[in-house]
Amino acid sequence: MKILLKAKNFILDILFPIQCLGCGVELENLEPKKRWVCPECLKKIKTRKDQDCPVCEQFSEEGRTHYKCKKETALDGLWVATEYKYEVVNEAIHKFKFNFVKDISFSLSEILIKSILETEEYGDFQDLVLVNFSQESGEKKVYTEEEKNKKAETIIVPVPLHKKRYNWRGFNQAFLLSEYIANKFNLEICDNLLFRKRNTKPQTKIKSMGERKENIKGAFFISECLDVKNLIKNKNIVIVDDVCTTSTTLGECAKELKKAGAKNVWGLVVARR
Ligand SMILES: [Zn+2]
Ligand SMILES: [Zn+2]
Structure with missing residues (x-):
């Protein structure tokens, strides 16, 4: 076959x-x-130079959530690789999501990687993503035993799709991107940790912010398996998706992950609509 x-x-x-x-x-x-x-x-394709706060969308260094916006989200920050307005980006995402062109994941992940590595100054987000990646050699960073015990691991978690939508599309676009990111930066990927409970309406189809929040509220849950909880305790997590709109979906994922003990949770997307 x-x-x-x-x-x-x-x-x-x-x-x-x-x-x-x-x-x-x-x-x-x-x-x-x-x-x-x-x-x-x-x-x-120009990558985003100035990152914004995931909540108020105003400038914030490295995309960190403003202190005053913290009560609105469980995300510690959001890294957006490029702009949706660029035609190539727009078309690639559209083909990926709606025309089921699975292979586009490679080009989109190239954009993600480029934006992470090309940025002028490295901050909190790079500290998380590049913890196992040596910029000079492009290979795995080598740590001594002592250093290993001190450093916090980072895990890549794709935004889960509901089973129904997965069966319809045949793949989870967030998982495909996560795979490239995890491979490139020598990180662990965990896709049996977070699940989607309800088949929510696509967030793009809802106009009001309040309704969006209501639509996605409680849509995710962490696997009941205790080992899984041990796995993320005190770990840093990067949640990956192709696009985000208001960051409420990423925020809901972050909320569940933090409840289960995750330390820092960041979002990573190709573009924001
Ligand atoms: Zn803010
Ligand atoms: Zn070309």
């Missing part, structure tokens, strides 16, 4: 080669790292 699927993909690639979403150039694609944006267009 797998061979048949591979043969089918091979034929499809010859008949309909992938064209860069930015400039239309035909891309030579090698599984599993399928590019939908050519390296030239990727370079042109």
Whole structure:
């Protein structure tokens, strides 16, 4: 079956080669790292320089939640890689989410990685994400036993999809992005920790902020397994999603993770609508 699927993909690639979403150039694609944006267009995508507070969306250093906004969210901060208004970004996210083009995850994760590494100054967020990553060598950081005991681990957690929606789409876009991020930065990924209880309405379809909060409230829960709780106690967590709107979804996830003992919880998304 797998061979048949591979043969089918091979034929499809010859008949309909992938064209860069930015400039239309035909891309030579090698599984599993399928590019939908050519390296030239990727370079042109500007990453966000100034990050905002997840709650009030006003400037905040490194995207940390303002002190005064802390009562509104359990998120310690939010890192947004780029802007939704860029056509390439917009189209890539749309194809990924609504046209079920799974392979776009690679190009989107390239944007995430670029924004994390290219920023001028490293702060709280980089401390979490790059804890096991050496910038100089691009490889795994090596720690002594003593250092190992002192440092806090960081875990990547994708925003979970409800089973129904997963079956409909065939993949969880947040999980695919999480996988690339975890691999790149040598972090653990945990997708059996947080689950979605209710099949909520898509947040984008709801206009009022109050209704959005109500819609997502209590939508997530932590696995009952005690080992899982031990796993995240005092750990830092980065929750990954493709886009976010008001950050209420990420905030709800963060709330559950903190209840279970997580230390710092940050959000990471490609763009904010
Ligand atoms: Zn291009
Ligand atoms: Zn704020």
